[in-house]
Amino acid sequence: MSHILLRDLDLADIGKLDVYVANGGYEGLKKAVAMPPGAVIDVVKASGLRGRGGAGFPTGVKWGFIPQDNPVNYVVVNADESEPGTFKDRQLLTGNPHQVIEGALIGAYAVRARAVYIYCRGEFWDLAHRLDARIEEARAAGFVGENILGSGWSCEVYTHLGAGAYICGEESALLNSLQGLLGQPRLRPPFPAQKGGGLYYEPTVVNNVETLANVPYILANGADAYRKFGTEQSPGVKIFCVSGHAERPGNYELPLGTTFRELIYEHAGGVRGGKQLKGILTAGVSAPILPATDAVLDTPLTYEDVLNAGSSLGSASIILLDETVNMAWAALKMVRFFKHESCGKCTPCREGCYWMLQLLERLNRGGGAPGDVDLLDEVAAQMIGKCLCALGDFALNPARGTIQHFRADYDALFEAAGEVEAEVETEPVSEPVGV
Amino acid sequence: MLVEKYKDRIEKTLGKYPDKRSAVMPVLYMAQQEYGHLTPQAMQEVADICEMSVTQVKSIAGFYTMYFEKPKGKFHLQVCTDLPCALRGADHFYAALKAYLGIDEGEVTGDGLFSVEHVMCLAACDQAPAMQINFSYCTGLDIEKAKAIIEAIRTTGEYKP
Numbered sequence: 001m002s003h004i005l006l007r008d009l010d011l012a013d014i015g016k017l018d019v020y021v022a023n024g025g026y027e028g029l030k031k032a033v034a035m036p037p038g039a040v041i042d043v044v045k046a047s048g049l050r051g052r053g054g055a056g057f058p059t060g061v062k063w064g065f066i067p068q069d070n071p072v073n074y075v076v077v078n079a080d081e082s083e084p085g086t087f088k089d090r091q092l093l094t095g096n097p098h099q100v101i102e103g104a105l106i107g108a109y110a111v112r113a114r115a116v117y118i119y120c121r122g123e124f125w126d127l128a129h130r131l132d133a134r135i136e137e138a139r140a141a142g143f144v145g146e147n148i149l150g151s152g153w154s155c156e157v158y159t160h161l162g163a164g165a166y167i168c169g170e171e172s173a174l175l176n177s178l179q180g181l182l183g184q185p186r187l188r189p190p191f192p193a194q195k196g197g198g199l200y201y202e203p204t205v206v207n208n209v210e211t212l213a214n215v216p217y218i219l220a221n222g223a224d225a226y227r228k229f230g231t232e233q234s235p236g237v238k239i240f241c242v243s244g245h246a247e248r249p250g251n252y253e254l255p256l257g258t259t260f261r262e263l264i265y266e267h268a269g270g271v272r273g274g275k276q277l278k279g280i281l282t283a284g285v286s287a288p289i290l291p292a293t294d295a296v297l298d299t300p301l302t303y304e305d306v307l308n309a310g311s312s313l314g315s316a317s318i319i320l321l322d323e324t325v326n327m328a329w330a331a332l333k334m335v336r337f338f339k340h341e342s343c344g345k346c347t348p349c350r351e352g353c354y355w356m357l358q359l360l361e362r363l364n365r366g367g368g369a370p371g372d373v374d375l376l377d378e379v380a381a382q383m384i385g386k387c388l389c390a391l392g393d394f395a396l397n398p399a400r401g402t403i404q405h406f407r408a409d410y411d412a413l414f415e416a417a418g419e420v421e422a423e424v425e426t427e428p429v430s431e432p433v434g435v
Numbered sequence: 436m437l438v439e440k441y442k443d444r445i446e447k448t449l450g451k452y453p454d455k456r457s458a459v460m461p462v463l464y465m466a467q468q469e470y471g472h473l474t475p476q477a478m479q480e481v482a483d484i485c486e487m488s489v490t491q492v493k494s495i496a497g498f499y500t501m502y503f504e505k506p507k508g509k510f511h512l513q514v515c516t517d518l519p520c521a522l523r524g525a526d527h528f529y530a531a532l533k534a535y536l537g538i539d540e541g542e543v544t545g546d547g548l549f550s551v552e553h554v555m556c557l558a559a560c561d562q563a564p565a566m567q568i569n570f571s572y573c574t575g576l577d578i579e580k581a582k583a584i585i586e587a588i589r590t591t592g593e594y595k596p
Contacts, residue, residue, distance in 0.1 A: 082556060083556065084518050084555070084560065085518070085556070086560075089558070121558070122499070122501040123558070123570070124558075126570055126571065160457075160461070161461065161464065162499070163501040163502055164499050164555075165498065165499050166555060177460070180456035180458065180485065180487070180495065181456075182495065182498050183498060183499070241560070241561070242561070243519040243522075244519050244522040245523075249560065249561040250561045281518075285517075319519050319522070320522075325522070333521055337518070337555055337556070340555060
């Protein structure tokens with residue numbers, strides 16, 4: 001089957017405007033601007049497309065929240081791809097950039113936006129500059145700027161570079177960052193779609209790169225064609241990023257509903273070196289780890305099934321951990337990430353991450369006290385639901401998930417303290433207390 | 436002065452946003468490019484361009500990891516040591532890289548060419564270990580490849596991906 005999203009794997013030059021147009025590119029936008037904006041939203045609603053950034057919120061419903069009569073609306077593309085284990089948006093924007101631009105323009109038309117901002121993480125410097133050139137190509141062809149395709153609707157597309165802050169992938173922090181404010185989350189309501197909650201406090205749609213890359217196909221081929229893939233509650237295709245101990249790490253575009261087993265063993269070549277798979281992270285480091293049991297491996301990769309299995313599909317960033325990994329070490333790695341990335345605004349997240357890291361460092365050094373594992377679990381539990389954004393809730397999952405499923409790995413730290421100490425010596429020291 | 440030297444770029448950047456303050460991040464990058472790191476003078480110029488107080492500019496510069504308030508090497512090597520990369524040897528790679536260069540984090544080699552830093556996920560986990568040399572991605576690394584890259588930079592004075 002040819003790809004819907006990762007079309008660069010089928011056509012190496014799809015990033016060039018003429019190749020993209022010769023292969024059906026911008027047909028979705030042409031169809032969209034010939035329809036009333038509300039009808040475009042209806043098509044996306046009917047497709048059942050859900051947000052690919054992690055939350056899985058229905059895209060058409062999100063677009064439908066924007067007041068059509070407001071004079072200034074915005075679309076913001078979230079290209080702040082920073083979740084460990086996630087590298088799909090980078091491939092999309094590198095290999096098939098016009099499809100993302102086209103999807104963003106369709107969204108902008110549907111909500112009558114006057115501008116699209118593509119917020120790229122700072123490390124995507126080269127990528128963002130290439131994207132600027134692609135936007136200019138699209139402008140020259142009449143897809144961007146004044147009176148797009150003779151529709152009477154005008155829209156600009158701009159890139160904006162972040163500067164190294166995971167929190168800016170959180171939509172309200174991203175909006176603050178774009179406004180030149182500290183990239184910290186906002187109190188909601190008002191939500192971004194509402195007056196007072198969006199970019200420059202105007203109604204704003206914030207969509208992930210991959211979400212928007214689906215939209216041209218949906219407009220060009222119809223909602224029913226899209227629903228041929230996936231399941232009733234999780235329609236369509238998804239890019240699964242496979243990393244860690246996979247034989248063939250990489251991006252795999254497959255229908256939602258593909259099982260973990262098929263993804264890992266048929267597409268990603270199984271576990272490196274023929275080792276036994278021990279744990280699977282499904283949403284980068286943000287959702288609880290799952291043990292690699294048969295029941296988990298036979299779980300279909302859908303929003304609903306992964307939730308029922310005790311984790312979250314999130315951005316579908318699948319990190320494989322083999323039998324050689326002590327999960328308390330993996331928890332240390334993950335918590336160190338959150339400790340570094342906590343923006344410091346909410347006390348439970350800022351302090352919770354700090355203390356979880358202290359405990360995990362002590363445990364991994366082999367100097368832990370017997371009650372430390374329970375204390376770690378307790379500190380994590382105290383963070384549940386107490387922060388302005390999801391980072392606070394994500395940050396507690398590494399500790400809680402590993403304690404729930406791999407408590408024996410923590411016990412092993414007490415038994416083999418000297419051995420483990422040698423192993424973590426090469427770890428970079430933790431960062432000083434945050435921002 | 437940035438306003439003179441980067442006049443066109445600044446005007447184009449300000450034109451992207453309805454609000455001058457939104458240009459603070461791109462203008463900080465310009466200042467960093469010009470001065471190597473964000474000196475007090477650079478921050479003042481950014482504040483004037485974006486019509487912000489210098490305190491506000493400093494708070495933005497301090498919040499993000501990619502704005503530098505201290506000098507870095509001409510080639511700043513940023514190695515990802517997050518979980519997916521660490522599962523494929525990134526911690527050992529990073530230790531070996533520091534040993535080869537003879538510097539630790541926050542230090543610059545005597546010739547001013549190199550500095551190192553461990554960074555959070557670079558979105559290149561499928562090609563781990565990975566690092567950025569300034570803004571260029573360098574992936575599928577091992578220490579021998581990294582040594583070859585470093586020596587090529589020492590010989591030519593530039594990095595060619």
